[in-house]
Amino acid sequence: MYQRFANLNLEALYGIPAMCPVTNCQAQMSPLEMLAHLMMRHSPQDSMIEIAEDVPKQYEVDIDKLTPGRNHSIGVIAYEGAPKPGLSCAVTSDLQIVHHLPIILMLYVSPPILNTEQAYILYLVSAVPSSLVSANVTLLDGFHAHEKRGWRCLRNSLDSPLMDSQNRLYCNTDYLLYTATDIRELCLSGEQRRIFVKIVLHGEPDPFQVDA
Numbered sequence: 001m002y003q004r005f006a007n008l009n010l011e012a013l014y015g016i017p018a019m020c021p022v023t024n025c026q027a028q029m030s031p032l033e034m035l036a037h038l039m040m041r042h043s044p045q046d047s048m049i050e051i052a053e054d055v056p057k058q059y060e061v062d063i064d065k066l067t068p069g070r071n072h073s074i075g076v077i078a079y080e081g082a083p084k085p086g087l088s089c090a091v092t093s094d095l096q097i098v099h100h101l102p103i104i105l106m107l108y109v110s111p112p113i114l115n116t117e118q119a120y121i122l123y124l125v126s127a128v129p130s131s132l133v134s135a136n137v138t139l140l141d142g143f144h145a146h147e148k149r150g151w152r153c154l155r156n157s158l159d160s161p162l163m164d165s166q167n168r169l170y171c172n173t174d175y176l177l178y179t180a181t182d183i184r185e186l187c188l189s190g191e192q193r194r195i196f197v198k199i200v201l202h203g204e205p206d207p208f209q210v211d212a
């Protein structure tokens, strides 16, 4: 399975631009630049959605609007961890970065190559590679009837092997691979080729944590 996608250079995904997800902003830049752009150029309430620990969030994706060879920002999350009375507050113009970990949920679609199946790669980008925060990411069909487990979890070759068996994604470290066949199976019903990306975040964000 993985051999078929051995030609994918996962770390190179960080150099591929994505379009800014904010309406009417045409800016295009790499995922980490996008994170800085979203925090400095846009109001948090225009660009981010606050999500608490263990609360599922779904993002609709129109498959036909994805551009092969490009990154796509599927969702921008202000992750708050477990709700903390008195500290947590909704995402407002003065987002408390102290209490939230901004994360971009990215989707890369590989370009079509003869005799090679296209890959759809989901990954999480944050300013700090927090080992305290992880996520379960799965795909759902347009009717929420079928859920495909994201078991094809690949890890950045520079990082240590996966320790847990739950196939959780860690920011800036893991990549979740789906094939064009997986996507086709999810799009079998319905005229519009649309799927949902479901994310459930776990752990306590600490924006000041720096991994040793």
Ligand SMILES: [Zn+2]
Residues within 6 Å of the ligand: 020, 021, 022, 025, 026, 027, 037, 041, 042
């Ligand atoms: Zn923008």
